Amino acid sequence: MSGWPEQDRGEAFAVATYGLSMRYGSETALAGIHLRVPEGAVYILIGPNGAGKSTAMKVLLNLERPHAGRAEVFGLDTASRGPEVRAQVGYVPEQHAHDYAWMMCGRLIEHVAAHYPAWDHAYAAHLIEVFGVRPHRKVGTLSKGESRRLQFVLALAHRPPLLLLDEPTDGLDPVVRNRTLAQLAEHLADTPATVVIATHHIREVESLADHVGVLREGRLVAQMTRDELRRTVVRYRVEVPEGWQPPPDLRIASLRRSRAGREVQWTLIGEPDEVTAHLAGAGATVRDVTPLALEEAALAFLAEEVSA
Amino acid sequence: MLVNLDPNDGRPLYLQIMDEVRRAIVVGTLRAEDPLPSVRELAAELVVNARTVSQAYQELEREGIVYVRRGQGTFVSPAVRRGGGERRRSLAREVAKRALLEARRNGLDAEELVMAIQKLAAEEERAEARLARAAGKGDDE
Amino acid sequence: MMQLILHPTPRGRDAVLEQVRIVGLGLRREALIAAVVLGIVTLAIGIVRGGAGIHFDADASFPTSVVGFLFPFAIWRGERRFGPAFLWTLPVDRRRLAFAKVFAGWVWLMAALAVFVLWLLALAHLSAATGVRTVTLFPFTGATALYLLGSALVLGLRHPLRWLLGTMGMFFLLVILSDAVGRTENGELRMVAWSGLLRSAVYGPYGLDTLLSSSGFVSAAEHAAAAWRALPDLAQWATATLLWLGAGLAALWAAASRHGERRRH
Numbered sequence: 058m059s060g061w062p063e064q065d066r067g068e069a070f071a072v073a074t075y076g077l078s079m080r081y082g083s084e085t086a087l088a089g090i091h092l093r094v095p096e097g098a099v100y101i102l103i104g105p106n107g108a109g110k111s112t113a114m115k116v117l118l119n120l121e122r123p124h125a126g127r128a129e130v131f132g133l134d135t136a137s138r139g140p141e142v143r144a145q146v147g148y149v150p151e152q153h154a155h156d157y158a159w160m161m162c163g164r165l166i167e168h169v170a171a172h173y174p175a176w177d178h179a180y181a182a183h184l185i186e187v188f189g190v191r192p193h194r195k196v197g198t199l200s201k202g203e204s205r206r207l208q209f210v211l212a213l214a215h216r217p218p219l220l221l222l223d224e225p226t227d228g229l230d231p232v233v234r235n236r237t238l239a240q241l242a243e244h245l246a247d248t249p250a251t252v253v254i255a256t257h258h259i260r261e262v263e264s265l266a267d268h269v270g271v272l273r274e275g276r277l278v279a280q281m282t283r284d285e286l287r288r289t290v291v292r293y294r295v296e297v298p299e300g301w302q303p304p305p306d307l308r309i310a311s312l313r314r315s316r317a318g319r320e321v322q323w324t325l326i327g328e329p330d331e332v333t334a335h336l337a338g339a340g341a342t343v344r345d346v347t348p349l350a351l352e353e354a355a356l357a358f359l360a361e362e363v364s365a
Numbered sequence: 366m367l368v369n370l371d372p373n374d375g376r377p378l379y380l381q382i383m384d385e386v387r388r389a390i391v392v393g394t395l396r397a398e399d400p401l402p403s404v405r406e407l408a409a410e411l412v413v414n415a416r417t418v419s420q421a422y423q424e425l426e427r428e429g430i431v432y433v434r435r436g437q438g439t440f441v442s443p444a445v446r447r448g449g450g451e452r453r454r455s456l457a458r459e460v461a462k463r464a465l466l467e468a469r470r471n472g473l474d475a476e477e478l479v480m481a482i483q484k485l486a487a488e489e490e491r492a493e494a495r496l497a498r499a500a501g502k503g504d505d506e
Numbered sequence: 507m508m509q510l511i512l513h514p515t516p517r518g519r520d521a522v523l524e525q526v527r528i529v530g531l532g533l534r535r536e537a538l539i540a541a542v543v544l545g546i547v548t549l550a551i552g553i554v555r556g557g558a559g560i561h562f563d564a565d566a567s568f569p570t571s572v573v574g575f576l577f578p579f580a581i582w583r584g585e586r587r588f589g590p591a592f593l594w595t596l597p598v599d600r601r602r603l604a605f606a607k608v609f610a611g612w613v614w615l616m617a618a619l620a621v622f623v624l625w626l627l628a629l630a631h632l633s634a635a636t637g638v639r640t641v642t643l644f645p646f647t648g649a650t651a652l653y654l655l656g657s658a659l660v661l662g663l664r665h666p667l668r669w670l671l672g673t674m675g676m677f678f679l680l681v682i683l684s685d686a687v688g689r690t691e692n693g694e695l696r697m698v699a700w701s702g703l704l705r706s707a708v709y710g711p712y713g714l715d716t717l718l719s720s721s722g723f724v725s726a727a728e729h730a731a732a733a734w735r736a737l738p739d740l741a742q743w744a745t746a747t748l749l750w751l752g753a754g755l756a757a758l759w760a761a762a763s764r765h766g767e768r769r770r771h
Contacts, residue, residue: 140515156593157592164531173597238412241412242411350372
């Protein structure tokens, strides 16, 4: 579950990392992850705070140097072709504070625009209006939410082929959050792009996602399409005889279990046919199989019993 | 047309969108030759990937429920005037599917669900009848 | 399927011009303060002396060099330089971007010095030929060298101010100590003289003293023509200047390399 092997070239990936590892002092931030984000995907990278989501994004922008492994964005090596990689990326960083507190928002937008030949000035003006950015406000006086909206303008206005959004809904009140996400969806409808969203607020962005990666303590414990996740992470209600013990190899995938008499309810990972057959072989009867909401399914990989 | 998606619904989003369109047609909020919202509009409104909306529209087109006018958008097919009964049955089937799913999530089986629905429907009927009688009396006084 | 067209990076010239623009914008406050100070000084001279001939030996080298050294602190004010700073998220090679910003600052420093020199000249001219004896015309090289060193300090150190204050503290301690010890017969602080390296850096033939005290032309107003002020040795001054500029550039390169794309851990 920790990723795919090296030799999967051929398919076009917007983002691919190969055994990416990163440490901060003695802290392991990333432990050999193999991210694969297909072109055009909306990939949500899920994990608790400190799981390594932000670090992975910083490595992609060559803001951090990995200790081992490497990363590619559209086939460009991030370490040796940093400027080219960054030209493809719209980045909404996790932190809200801006440098240039003395500058006016409008001037900061102009400043950033000067660095992207692909900058779409008419679109930028539209975004400024939609996101309610006031160009004459000083950057230093912005609230968290205003700052986030400014960051969205800066990230979207050059219509980048890759968007890296680190906790994009953080600091936004519910109304603004919905408007922002709607704007993002509209942007994606107009401008095909690959999106990586790092978040622990899965609910807020899940409707956009078609790929899911789960990071846990620096390890990529799951990476699959949304459909695959829906198919392979499901809840089984199983009737078992008295004193029944689950087959040992099921435990690896076993996630949640609530015993109520002779009935066991599990969230199990695996092809449903195989799991059902396996359970039947062990003497249990599968009563029914229920698909899960994306958040539930993804969180299953963060449950304690899963061994990475 | 109002489309609602349920994040707790385990089914793929494009299926949910398809169901919502079908529902709107059965209920009558969408009629033959009515335009569907553009992919872009609906994607923004629902905060979903535009590809999800496209997929739903393509499936609906394949089923003959909608058709695409080049450069103008997606419209409800004139064929929906016919076959209303069948569409109702198919909608009922989808609703039942959802209910069944929800029942199973709560550890109920189909039989229990059907019995509960029948009982509930009977109760509501009686309650309505009572209300109607009460209203009738009120009018008399 | 999406048609992938990679976006280009900005032209180097555009990135540099933009840096010149925003560094200038960021220095508006400092420019205002400088203008006010110059205005007050002009007025003060006018009132106190009543235009009756000013006697001052305007050696602009020292103050301009201090300004040159402190200029980078103003330029990089409020700009994170370490970690995932905003500057480094721009699609420009990071070392080049650092150089672009330093260059932009230098352009404004030179402009400021030019204005300052013009002001001095105007003052000399207005206050009649009798007053002003010498006006240093070219404080540019010394200020440039110190500007480069200051930039290296700001760019290469996480806490340049702490380092600077620490070093200055050490220096003053040294001065106090050496005053206690006394001076050598030619007036140099004995303590400094003892320390060979510091000695040659400050008082050596190519030292800071040479760089700053004799950096260029002098307009001797008593004489009609511009003349060289008592230069110890033009060649020596030129060598000192080159040495200090080289050192500044080397330090700047090292500092900027801390932010390079392919930096090591």
